[in-house]
Amino acid sequence: MQWAEKLGFLALGYQTVIFIELICCGVWRSGIAAEQDVYLCPQCSRPAKIAIIAEGVTKSPLPLPWQQVEKPFPAKIRQLLLMEGIFDAGYSVKPKRQPDRHRRKARAVAAADGRLGGGAT
Numbered sequence: 001m002q003w004a005e006k007l008g009f010l011a012l013g014y015q016t017v018i019f020i021e022l023i024c025c026g027v028w029r030s031g032i033a034a035e036q037d038v039y040l041c042p043q044c045s046r047p048a049k050i051a052i053i054a055e056g057v058t059k060s061p062l063p064l065p066w067q068q069v070e071k072p073f074p075a076k077i078r079q080l081l082l083m084e085g086i087f088d089a090g091y092s093v094k095p096k097r098q099p100d101r102h103r104r105k106a107r108a109v110a111a112a113d114g115r116l117g118g119g120a121t
């Protein structure tokens with residue numbers, strides 16, 4: 001936005017706003033009147049990094065309410081993204097447990113054999 005345009009809007013009662021995006025417990029967006037030294041996460045209240053998206057004008061009261069744009073990654077996905085490589089010491093793939101079909105069939109045959117009296121006489 002050009003400075004001349006901004007002055008025209010300010011004369012009409014608008015105020016300048018800086019739209020920011022904060023990344024901590026997900027991605028959050030808001031609008032503030034001026035830059036700050038520290039930006040706190042709206043969910044966990046820890047200091048977080050921001051990115052300035054745009055600058056504009058508004059008649060809404062500032063600061064604008066925080067809106068969550070994206071939810072945070074689950075803990076396991078976050079751990080996998082932050083790994084150096086797949087061969088990290090803390091990473092191990094657990095084998096999936098599958099049912100043993102042969103054992104189940106053997107038990108069913110033995111039970112049927114016992115019911116029919118197929119034992120040695």
